[in-house]
Every structure is written in structure tokens, then in C-alpha cells.
Amino acid sequence: MSTRKIVTIYDIAERLKLAPSTISRGLQDNPAVNEKTRKRIMAAAAEMGYRFNTFASNLRKQRSNMIGVIVPRLNSYFISSMLAGIEKEINSAGYDMLISQSLELEANEIKYARAMLNNRVDGLIVNLAANTRNLDHFQEYSRHNLPLVFVDRVFEDDDFNKVMINNSRAGYDITRHLIEQGCRRIVHLTGSLMRNVYQERKAGYQRALAEFQIPYDEELVLETELTEDASAAAAEKILKMKNRPDALFVSNDMSAAICMKVFKDAGLHIPQDIAVAGFNNEIISRLSDPMITTINYPGEEMGRTAARQLINLIEHKSDNDLTKSIILKSQLVVRGSTLKKPTTNL
Amino acid sequence: MSTRKIVTIYDIAERLKLAPSTISRGLQDNPAVNEKTRKRIMAAAAEMGYRFNTFASNLRKQRSNMIGVIVPRLNSYFISSMLAGIEKEINSAGYDMLISQSLELEANEIKYARAMLNNRVDGLIVNLAANTRNLDHFQEYSRHNLPLVFVDRVFEDDDFNKVMINNSRAGYDITRHLIEQGCRRIVHLTGSLMRNVYQERKAGYQRALAEFQIPYDEELVLETELTEDASAAAAEKILKMKNRPDALFVSNDMSAAICMKVFKDAGLHIPQDIAVAGFNNEIISRLSDPMITTINYPGEEMGRTAARQLINLIEHKSDNDLTKSIILKSQLVVRGSTLKKPTTNL
DNA sequence: TTAAAGAATGCAATCCATTGCATTCTTTAA
DNA sequence: TTAAAGAATGCAATGGATTGCATTCTTTAA
The missing domain is CATH 1.10.260.40 (lambda repressor-like DNA-binding domains)
Structure with missing residues (x-):
């Protein structure tokens, strides 16, 4: 001692x-x-x-060698994949990662954005909370010339750097696929429409409907928090609709699986009675019976890309002004849950 | 500007x-x-x-108001629940959380333990990596009189504080249940046997076998990393066993679901041809068809308990010496995947 | 043997917020 | 009107590592 x-x-x-x-x-x-x-x-x-003493060192060196990451939650397949991607890239560049979860609340996001700033992170990667109204709390970053990259959930029309996929296209693809399978009454179960990812998917859904002259029915769009309970409740609601829908397009696979479970328990057959499509290509989409048609969403790659972009901005501050939006590819993965027409069973 | x-x-x-x-x-x-x-x-x-400037402030104040958390990975149901529990408790006590993932590697764990120490965390909560050999890298904490709590994955015979469940009992309960359902050739699919949680579950499994005079067959214990691929491979291996087992006890639900999928694809019926039990009571155990018999594992509660214990140690250093092991309750949850005998279908 | 080059170490200012104690200013009560 | 109490502000030392430049010590080459 x-x-x-x-x-x-x-x-x-x-x-x-x-x-x-x-x-x-x-x-x-x-x-x-x-x-x-x-x-x-x-x-x-x-x-x-x-x-x-890290504090003394950082104080003197005026930097922390840390990159901040703010995500809505940790317990989602997409987020974990993204974090894995970020971590790989960040570590190999010699930085450390400081993670905070906003729990989908803007208030926490604001609090953590400030904390990260005070902690002198060298840069920040953000995936927005469900109810974030604006990006005021990130203006300080521009002011201090601190690199900032938004991933996946972003505001599309601002001047920040971002990495995303074409959600509108993905929503369109999935809806069109359902229509081509003969579905006409398609429910869309979505997360907070304040977020571009959900807003855009819905836009794609509407575009596909319009293209096939299927009238858009607001009643068929259910906005929920996509939690386990909310998803099950939504499925129950669908079961009770007078004119039962023939398809369901859910904004993530876990929720889709939960809905399928409710439908099956009610005696429905999938996809015959109702087709179900998800999003993200999570493990569960491959484990469900039938397997779930989904969108392969490159979470890890998005994380890597965002991290790479951020590190680049940190190390070559110069091109900080030429803001970039990077759009990664996603693809429709067709599986049993939507195949109404006889085909090779995937 | x-x-x-x-x-x-x-x-x-x-x-x-x-x-x-x-x-x-x-x-x-x-x-x-x-x-x-x-x-x-x-x-x-x-x-x-x-x-x-957080650094200057912390340097002067000689503390960070942060609690460090080292976990093997973020993308597991159990870990997310635990972190949620920790966060709630920590926040309401006014601390912040610094998370690092060891990616199941002792080397990273050592690195992060040191980093946390240098960052002057006020205390540390650890869930050990799969291949950690000893706790030497945590001795510094004792030396500096810094509170440390291990959760779930611990070394049972040391003097550190810990929060865990009775894994041996849980393993016993599940195995006994399988035996009572008439199973005799029970495969156990486990994670790294270097970790107490898996070691103990296996011990419980063996104890139940012995109690019913079923000879223990080493061939029936498969140690893997419980990843998606490893689980599927293990399931394939089971399918190929000359004398096909009539039950499978897997150390987590996701892996159990993966195995079930492989079995079903091979034309087997569950539980008739082979019963399958999991662990953790993850969402997927309720979504699979049939639903999976499992152990309800209080992840969030474990997190809260560990955090409370840690905060207590931080704020009343005095009783730092009376080391406590806290053991939380877990229960067997019987569902369709193991019910061979005709009963009310759960 | 000695000057020059190179290696190793020391000096001292700096990074920025905190806090016990001292000082000044204001109010209150007698 | 004045002493005492209370409110508001200032002083100065402190926390611990970093780094440009200066100094000292060694080695090398002439």
C-alpha cells in the first residue's frame, strides 16, 4: 500500500x-x-x-483524441452494426470512442452534444433521436469548427455532412414488390415521421401506390415507436380493420416479426392472407417462418463511411467546407413472407 | 465568427x-x-x-463524475438490457457513463481498464470478455481504492464485488425439465467455458444428468462463440450425429432460434424430433415458432443492482472492504419448444 | 587534445477552472 | 450615525502533463 x-x-x-x-x-x-x-x-x-492523468495531458495538449458518438439506443441491430463499423475505423486511426445514448429524446441529445463539446471531442457522429426538432444544438460545432457527421437519421436539407441510404427508393422498391405480388391494400407501419428515414420510406410507399393508381389511404399508415408492445398493438389493430389489408410493410424486421407472430396466432397464413415485409435485414428476418422480405441495409458500412469521413475532416480541416452527402446502396431482398405468386421458394 | x-x-x-x-x-x-x-x-x-473545459475542471476537482463500463459487446440482448439498467441508476445519481466494448478480447479489456483508470472514472462496472485469463489488470483498482463491480461474467472465487445469477441452478433446472419431458440424449451448446456463466450452466447440466443417472457424454457438449454462423454450424453438426440427440440446451435464445431454423429446414419437428431450450428470455424466444423454453434472466435488474452497489461504494468508501456477492433470481420459463408431453400448450 | 556535433536532460511557461480566505461593498439594527 | 452582519467580489495557489529552448554531458573527428 x-x-x-x-x-x-x-x-x-x-x-x-x-x-x-x-x-x-x-x-x-x-x-x-x-x-x-x-x-x-x-x-x-x-x-x-x-x-x-488524462485530464492534465488533454488540457495541455488541447485535444482529447476522442470521437463522440450519439445514438438513440444501443439495443438495435442497426445501431450495433453501425457502432461496430465506426469503432473499427476509429481505432485503426488511433482514436477512442465516447458513446452516449439519447434514448430517443431530444433533451438528452442536447445534453450529450454539449457534454461532448466540453469534453473536447475531436469530432462527432450522430444518429438523431426520434423527436429531435432541429439541429440548433449542433450549431456550436460549426462555430468551433468541429467536424460533425450525421448518419442515417439526418436532416436532409441542411449543410451538415451526412451518410445515408436512399430510403425513398427502398420504400418504393418494397411497396412496388408488394403490388406486383398482387397486394392492393397495403398497411405501412412506421416509426416517427419526424425522422427522414421513416418520412422517406413513406414517400416511396406513396410514390409506388400512385404509380399503380392505388389511392393513398391515410388510415393505412400507422406511426408508432416500433417497440415490442407497440408493434403487437399495431398488429392487433390491423387484424380488426373492417376490410382486412392484404399486405404490411414495416420499418424494421423485429417489428415485422412481432406482427407476423400476432397474425399467425390469429390463424392467418403468411403470405397468403397477408404479406409482410420488413426493413434492415436483421438476423430475425432469416429466422422467422416464413423468412421476411426486407431491405438489406449496410449498417456497418455506413458506420465505417461516416467514421472515415469524420477522420478525414479532422485531419484535413481544409476541405471542411465542401459538405458531402454520401449515399450508400441498399437492396431489396425478397423472401417467403411476401411471395404470394408461385415462384421458386426462397 | x-x-x-x-x-x-x-x-x-x-x-x-x-x-x-x-x-x-x-x-x-x-x-x-x-x-x-x-x-x-x-x-x-x-x-x-x-x-x-471539462479537463481543466476535472483536473482541479480531482474527479470526473464518470462511471466506466466495460462490456464484451453491445449487440446482445442481455448486454443492452444491462446497460439500460446501469444507465438509469447512474443518471439518477448524477453520474455519467463511459462505455467501452472489449469485443470479447482480453487485450482490449486490459487496454480499456487502463484508459478508464487514467480517465479517473469514479468507479467501474465490468462484464468480462470471453477469453480473459485473470484479473491482474484490475488489481490497480484495488490499489487505488477505486470501487469495482463485476456483473454476470465474473470470477467467482476472488475478493471483488459481483452481481450474478445462479447459473448452475438455471442449467440444472433447464436440463431437468428436458429430462422430465423424456429426453435422454441432450446436447449442450455453450459459449466459452472459461467464463463462469457457461461453466456453471454446464455444471448444472451435468448435475441434472447425474441425478437421473444419464451418463455424461463429452461429445454432446459443443463449445462455440455463439455467433450466427457458429450456431448454424453446430446445428448442422448435431443433425449429422449418428445417434441423433433428442434435445438441445443452448446458452442463448438467438443461437437456439438459429438451431431451430436449421432443424426445421432439415424437416425435423420441434419439439417432437428434438426439443430446444435457450437462455435469457430474449424477444426472439417469444417470436419463434414454437416459442422457446428459456431462463428469464434479469439483465436490467442486474445492471441496476451493480450500479447501485457501485455508487454506494463510491459514496461511502468505508464499507469498501466488506465485499459482497449479490445473487439475483432467475426462473425457468417453459414454452412450446420443449413440451413433448401433451400439456396445455403455453 | 580540442572543437564541433550529437545525445540527454533541465527550465519554465502554459493549458483552464476551482476554492479557501481576504477584501470590499451594502444593508440592517441599535 | 455607526458598528456589526451579510452580500458580493477578488486574490492567488493549485491540479499534473507538455514542449520549445537552453544547458550540460558524451562522443567523434580532426
């Missing part, structure tokens, strides 16, 4: 009759210090129970 | 002809400063683009 007082480089310096600067250099393997000296320093540090 | 140089409280002080100490107090709503003065300070700070 050699530790009552906190040990600093000054203590080591005193013990070894060296200058603090030498200790500092020795600890970080600076080649200017003699190999023997370095070893003595390391040994003394270990023995004395020295702990590097 | 009023910001080239970084604005500090000294700059605000100069502008307002006040002392830096007054600015500092004003910014943190210290009642010692006059209300009008406080407003002037706030206004000036906003206008000048002042950013609070």
Missing part, C-alpha cells in the same frame, strides 16, 4: 533526481531519453503506483 | 471587468454571485462562444 497521496511525474522526478520533463518524455517513449533512464522511469512509475 | 482563439473564463472576466473566480462561480449558478452579475456572465459567455 504505497499509495495514500496521488503520484505524479513530479514525485517520480524527485525520487529519481530527474526533471519532470524527462519523466514525461520517458513515459511516452520519446526517443530523446536514454534507454536506461527510460527503464528506470518505468520501473519507478510501476513501483510507486503512478497513474497517467 | 467571433472565434479564432479559445475563450476561457479569463477572457470573460477581462471583458466584464470581473475576477475569473466570479465568472467560474457565475457559470455554475453559485448563489454567492449576484443575480444580475450572473446574467451578464451568461450573456457574455454565450456571445463570446465560451466552452466549459
